[in-house]
Amino acid sequence: MKFSYETKESYAEVKADGRLNMVSAPELREFVSELISDGSTRIVVNLEQAVFMDSSGLGALIGCLKAARQAGGDLRIAAVQPQVKMVLQLTSMDKVLTPYATAEEAFSND
Amino acid sequence: MTDILASRSYRGLATESAVDAVHNELDSLWGELPLVQDMDQMTFTTAVIESTSNIVKHAEPAGEDPLEISVDLEVRPSQLRARLSAYHAKPPYGSMEPRTPDQDAESGRGLALIQALVTTVTFERQDATNTWVLSRTSQD
Numbered sequence: 353m354k355f356s357y358e359t360k361e362s363y364a365e366v367k368a369d370g371r372l373n374m375v376s377a378p379e380l381r382e383f384v385s386e387l388i389s390d391g392s393t394r395i396v397v398n399l400e401q402a403v404f405m406d407s408s409g410l411g412a413l414i415g416c417l418k419a420a421r422q423a424g425g426d427l428r429i430a431a432v433q434p435q436v437k438m439v440l441q442l443t444s445m446d447k448v449l450t451p452y453a454t455a456e457e458a459f460s461n462d
Numbered sequence: 463m464t465d466i467l468a469s470r471s472y473r474g475l476a477t478e479s480a481v482d483a484v485h486n487e488l489d490s491l492w493g494e495l496p497l498v499q500d501m502d503q504m505t506f507t508t509a510v511i512e513s514t515s516n517i518v519k520h521a522e523p524a525g526e527d528p529l530e531i532s533v534d535l536e537v538r539p540s541q542l543r544a545r546l547s548a549y550h551a552k553p554p555y556g557s558m559e560p561r562t563p564d565q566d567a568e569s570g571r572g573l574a575l576i577q578a579l580v581t582t583v584t585f586e587r588q589d590a591t592n593t594w595v596l597s598r599t600s601q602d
Contacts (some may be wrong), residue, residue: 374515411568
C-alpha cells in the first residue's frame with residue numbers, strides 16, 4: 353500500500369492506495385503519527401484507491417482518529433469503496449468513522 | 463460429488479507475506495470466474511484475509527519447526543469454500559467466540575467479522591495442525 357499527503361487550507365489529505373491490511377496498518381499509523389507530530393491535526397484519509405480494508409486496517413484508522421483527537425484535531429474518512437463500507441457497517445464503526453463522499457466535504461461544515 | 467469450478471492453493475511460512483500472497487490468489491480466482499457475484503467475492507475475500515491474518519498474528523509454534531500456513535480455495539456452483547491450516551502450531555489459546563469490543567478499541571473485531579461474512583466456520587485439530595473451514599453459500 354502507498355500513502356501520500358497533501359496539505360490543504362484547513363486540513364491535511366492522506367491518500368491511501370492499495371490494501372489496508374495487517375501489513376500496511378502499522379505503516380498508516382506511522383504515517384499519520386508523523387503528520388500529527390508535524391502539526392497537522394485535522395486529517396482526511398481519502399480511501400478512493402483503497403480497494404480493501406480488514407479489521408487490522410480499521411484498527412489503524414481508529415488509532416489514528418484517537419491520536420488526532422488527543423492532539424486537539426480530528427480524523428475523517430472519505431470516498432470509501434464498497435468493501436470498506438461493508439466492513440464499517442458490519443462492525444458498526446460507520447457511526448464513529450462516518451464516511452464523507454469527498455475529501456473536500458469532510459471538514460466543510462466546521 | 464460437487465463440481466469444483468476453480469480452485470487455488472497457497473502454502474508457505476506463516477509470515478506477513480502470506481497475507482498478500484493469499485489475497486493475490488483470491489484476485490486470480492475472481493479473474494478466472496468473473497460471474498461470481500461481487501458481494502460474494504467481497505465477503506469471502508474479507509473472511510479469508512481476516513482468517514489468514516489471525517493465523518499469522520496469533521498462531522504459536524508447537525516445537526522447533528517453523529509455523530506454516532496453507533490456504534485452499536474452491537469455487538463450487540453454489541458455494542465458496544476455504545480451508546486454512548496452521549502447521550506445527552500449538553492449539554489456539556483463549557476463546558474463539560466473537561467479541562464486541564468498545565468503539566475505541568483498536569483490535570478484537572476479526573472473529574465477529576468472519577462470522578458475519580460466511581455461512582459456516584468449523585475448526586478441527588489433528589496432530590499439530592489447526593484447520594478452519596469457511597464456507598459461504600452463494601446468494602444466487
